[in-house]
Amino acid sequence: MTEKTFYVTTPIYYVNDKPHIGHAYTTIACDVLARFMKLDGYDVKFTTGTDEHGQKVDKAAKDKGIDPQKFTDEVSQSFRDLVRCPSGGGHNLLNCINNDFIRTTEPRHKKAAQALWKRIEDNGYIYKDTYGGWYAIRDEAYYQENELTEKDGKKIAPSGAEVEWVEEESYFFKLSAFQKRLVDFYEAHADFIFPESRRNEVMSFVKGGKDFEEGALKDLSISRTTFDWGVEVPGDSAHVMYVWIDALCNYLTSAGFPDDMDNFTKYWGTQENRKAVHVVGKDILRFHAVYWPAFLMAAELPLPKQIVAHGWWTIEGEKMSKSLGNVISPQELVDNFGLDQLRYFMLRAMPFGNDGDFNRERLAEVVNADLANNIGNLAQRTLSMIQKNCDGKVPEFGEDNTDLLEEVKTILSIDNRNPGSYFSNMRSDSYKHSIGFDMALMDVMAASSRTNEYFAENAPWALKKEGKLDEMGNVLYHTAEAIRRIAIVLQPFCPTAAGKILDQLAVPQNQRMFKHLTDEFALQSGTKLPAPEGVFPRIEK
Ligand code: ME8
Numbered sequence: 001m002t003e004k005t006f007y008v009t010t011p012i013y014y015v016n017d018k019p020h021i022g023h024a025y026t027t028i029a030c031d032v033l034a035r036f037m038k039l040d041g042y043d044v045k046f047t048t049g050t051d052e053h054g055q056k057v058d059k060a061a062k063d064k065g066i067d068p069q070k071f072t073d074e075v076s077q078s079f080r081d082l083v084r085c086p087s088g089g090g091h092n093l094l095n096c097i098n099n100d101f102i103r104t105t106e107p108r109h110k111k112a113a114q115a116l117w118k119r120i121e122d123n124g125y126i127y128k129d130t131y132g133g134w135y136a137i138r139d140e141a142y143y144q145e146n147e148l149t150e151k152d153g154k155k156i157a158p159s160g161a162e163v164e165w166v167e168e169e170s171y172f173f174k175l176s177a178f179q180k181r182l183v184d185f186y187e188a189h190a191d192f193i194f195p196e197s198r199r200n201e202v203m204s205f206v207k208g209g210k211d212f213e214e215g216a217l218k219d220l221s222i223s224r225t226t227f228d229w230g231v232e233v234p235g236d237s238a239h240v241m242y243v244w245i246d247a248l249c250n251y252l253t254s255a256g257f258p259d260d261m262d263n264f265t266k267y268w269g270t271q272e273n274r275k276a277v278h279v280v281g282k283d284i285l286r287f288h289a290v291y292w293p294a295f296l297m298a299a300e301l302p303l304p305k306q307i308v309a310h311g312w313w314t315i316e317g318e319k320m321s322k323s324l325g326n327v328i329s330p331q332e333l334v335d336n337f338g339l340d341q342l343r344y345f346m347l348r349a350m351p352f353g354n355d356g357d358f359n360r361e362r363l364a365e366v367v368n369a370d371l372a373n374n375i376g377n378l379a380q381r382t383l384s385m386i387q388k389n390c391d392g393k394v395p396e397f398g399e400d401n402t403d404l405l406e407e408v409k410t411i412l413s414i415d416n417r418n419p420g421s422y423f424s425n426m427r428s429d430s431y432k433h434s435i436g437f438d439m440a441l442m443d444v445m446a447a448s449s450r451t452n453e454y455f456a457e458n459a460p461w462a463l464k465k466e467g468k469l470d471e472m473g474n475v476l477y478h479t480a481e482a483i484r485r486i487a488i489v490l491q492p493f494c495p496t497a498a499g500k501i502l503d504q505l506a507v508p509q510n511q512r513m514f515k516h517l518t519d520e521f522a523l524q525s526g527t528k529l530p531a532p533e534g535v536f537p538r539i540e541k
Contacts, residue, residue, distance in 0.1 A: 016060035049102035054243030112253035195353035311355035340494035376536030383532035395473030
């Protein structure tokens with residue numbers, strides 16, 4: 001298949017609570033990746049949504065005395081407001097280009113989850129037995145006795161969640177049958193799980209230690225009978241599916257499974273050409289990198305291309321928690337700092353995969369240094385000089401005696417897309433440690449710093465004073481053309497501001513993709529430019 005398609009997904013978020021900075025982070029990262037791939041010429045499917053079933057949501061609804069469907073209708077709205085909602089009702093606070101928003105309570109999804117179950121069952125990987133074990137509602141996860149610790153007389157899971165004993169009739173998934181196949185798969189595909197340290201953790205979990213230990217993976221209980229807020233198990237109305245099998249299946253539903261298999265193949269891909277990239281927090285890597293591939297193998301469906309796990313934010317040095325009262329809403333951040341500024345900071349401030357601290361002062365420092373002082377100031381000064389001194393038109397140019405444009409090309413690796421460059425850090429076939437958002441932004445800033453140096457060294461204001469107007473125009477032209485290139489590569493991160501810079505350079509809407517970075521699409525002398533305005537105001541403390 002030669003079609004350039006790409007599929008990226010966020011986790012679907014539980015609707016037991018309101019969205020916070022952690023949800024915004026994952027969603028923004030996926031949006032940046034989706035926009036990057038689109039600018040690179042891919043037909044992109046980007047999906048997000050809400051995980052509405054399970055005991056945790058059921059309990060949250062009951063605690064409020066509301067019917068779970070009514071509760072999820074209400075709370076999922078606050079997640080729809082973060083992004084686009086193609087079926088209507090989303091405000092897109094985070095300015096995302098997602099083309100689906102899936103709710104697991106939708107009929108299309110129930111159908112997909114049941115079809116997935118049937119395929120696994122028909123292949124002989126589901127059986128009925130009785131389950132007795134520890135369950136953490138907060139994590140919606142089962143734990144082994146030896147994983148637990150005790151605190152105040154209560155049993156606690158490694159995540160810190162309280163567990164309770166459950167004993168009931170249950171369907172089981174033969175996870176144990178996939179131990180060897182999973183290990184073989186990880187070993188044959190070093191780029192399946194990022195970052196590498198997390199890949200090693202997953203491998204050692206599945207292997208049962210460093211060396212392969214037969215029987216390390218236990219079969220998984222995949223249905224519940226003690227509540228009914230879930231997708232009914234096909235042919236057995238006493239059971240609802242375990243929320244994780246239901247939830248993971250959203251990635252298939254959104255791609256068109258089971259009715260629209262053409263679309264499914266186009267975006268989900270085939271075993272030979274896997275396409276889906278799942279971006280998840282480190283807390284849910286095991287579900288995505290172990291259970292999910294095993295379910296898919298059992299159903300004889302292709303696997304995703306990659307699972308990328310990111311780290312967690314603390315808030316001003318503290319773990320984010322309701323009891324500490326330090327949970328930050330995405331709305332508050334956007335109101336206080338601006339959306340493009342927030343998007344930039346989150347992806348620049350820490351390598352994707354590491355944990356990091358969200359600190360408002362640091363955000364202001366980074367944004368002021370990089371966006372206001374570096375790129376913003378450069379664009380504003382150049383465009384104002386052109387407006388005042390060149391009749392508001394792109395100036396004529398002569399030779400660029402410092403080869404500024406060649407240097408910018410090299411820094412961004414526009415021609416050859418070197419390893420270690422903006423492009424290889426962002427493209428899913430060339431990651432080294434993980435998606436290199438921070439490294440890619442360092443290249444963008446380096447190109448902007450170099451252009452600032454050129455501008456300062458050639459001092460067009462001094463050339464004007466000396467009456468050397470052709471030389472002044474020449475410097476302004478080259479600076480403006482360098483800014484065009486920088487704005488194009490900044491678009492995935494800061495789509496509104498970069499778009500405004502391109503508007504102010506009168507770059508046509510259909511000439512803003514990566515293929516337009518070349519000389520052929522350079523600014524045309526004589527083009528009339530609109531009045532300039534600043535795009536990155538300084539954040540005052
Ligand atoms: O786990 N820092 O949903 P969820 C960074 N429904 N990211 C954070 C974070 C933090 N402090 N806190 C949360 C679920 N996240 C399941 C997923 S997918 C088939 C089902 C982010 O609402 C991070 O991406 O608990 C994490 O994976 C996600 O929120 C968990 O969201």
